[in-house]
Amino acid sequence: MFPPEILKRFDLNGPRYTSYPTADRFTPEFRADAYAAALKTMQRRPASLYVHVPFCRSLCYYCACNKIVTKSASVADEYLDLLEKEIALVAEQSPALPIAQVAFGGGTPNFLSIPQLTRLMGLLGAAFDLRGDREQGIELDPRFLDEKYVKSLPGLGFNRVSFGVQDFDERVQTLIHRFQSFEQTAQAVQAARDCGINSISFDLVYGLPIQSRETFAATLERALSLEPDRLALFNYAHIPERFKAQRRIPTDTLPTIEQRTELFLYATERLVDAGYRSIGLDHFAKPNDPLAKAQDDGSLRRNFQGYSTHHSADLIGLGVSAISNLNGVFSQNSPQIDVYRERVTSGQLATIRGVALNADDHIRAAVIEQIMCAGQVDWADIEERFHIVAKTYFAKEQDALAQFADANIVTHTDQMLVVTPRGRLLLRAVAMVFDVYKNAKREQTITFSRIA
Secondary structure, three states: OOOHHHHHHHOOOEOOOOOOOOHHHOEOOOOHHHHHHHHHOOOOOOEEEEEEEOEEOOOOOOOOOOOEEOOOOHHHHHHHHHHHHHHHHHHHHOOOOEEEEEEEEEOOHHHOOHHHHHHHHHHHHHHOEEEEEEEEEEEEOHHHOOHHHHHHOHHHOOOEEEEEEEOOOHHHHHHHOOOOOHHHHHHHHHHHHHOOOOEEEEEEEEOOOOOOHHHHHHHHHHHHHOOOOEEEEEEOOOOOOOOHHHHHOOHHHOOOHHHHHHHHHHHHHHHHHOOOEEEOOOEEEOOOOHHHHHHHHOOOEEEOOEEEOOOOOOEEEEOOOOEEEEOOEEEEEOOOHHHHHHHHHOOOOOEEEEEEOOHHHHHHHHHHHHHHHHOEEEHHHHHHHHOOOHHHHOHHHHHHHHHHHHOOOEEEOOOEEEEOOHHHHHHHHHHHOOOOOOOOOOOOOOOOEOOO
């Protein structure tokens, strides 16, 4: 067990650093015209696309995603009409932009029928230059999936799929209102492999109600029996004051912070024993997986979808609540479908908030990304890239780093900052040292949590 006194001292609520500045620093003063200007001046290097599909057929109590729960198929057609308008507005600013990576998230992307998904891919293909060697992934809910649907995906360019698993224990599923059998998941995985999709990942969540080491170990073994190429271990953040559905989860059923730590440490050890590589904060991959290779060659990146092998920092987000990161700005679309509709139907980009990075933001973003992706910072690289003397530039951070070093969480010299093996559990806490905004008033509440 991780020493409890160290855990209590350093394990504070904090962001997952899928961006820096973090999303709670975006402000409404950032206007759509600033996003348009960033699009117009983009370099022609390959970028990534993220498409948000907000619809879900049923409500999972634990979920903190932007979603619309409905069983109406017609809402998807209406949403595609809106996406068509937004895609045209974006492409007008930066025509035929080369795209090396496409990701569909939600919500539940397989809420879209195959004809609807075909239409959407056609819209993207007409507006952007989708490279033939692109990585194209989609999040799938096995509960609403059949073999025919899965086998249609490669023809639309999909070569990666991610299955939400969360937990296989039926008692846990009852408390979180997500009923998904092991057999449903196994059939979906087999269908993906049968049609040539060889990059399959699972999302697991720990810290859910009544989870114990025994129950989570059973879930982990069942997941491993299906041999996914990647697994992600996400910590459940219980914020019922923000997410109403979470109020249906009894607080007294949730594991303590010590129990969560035990779950995470056990799962990490078991996955490593099973031959998976620990990737950054919360991902695990087989040694021959592109994520593991990117970790080895230093090209691993972190964005709003988690860890990525794509070298470009340019990301265009499409759809309700989607976030773009390009050319030194972050821009977020409205999370409200009515506002999103009003904007794009009137010929406006859907941006309602964002931030333009200053010089200090760029420096700190690079440091934090190295911590989150590599578990270390090469100060010579930072100094060369940004023309600073790191020890002087980060003079105010030295005391905090010394405290982490004294606790054997990091080792620190003028040349390198390295997070120790036991310090990996507190990776975000180390990154927070360099977050100049961490104590400032937040523009909004976002999902912060402890441990991974």
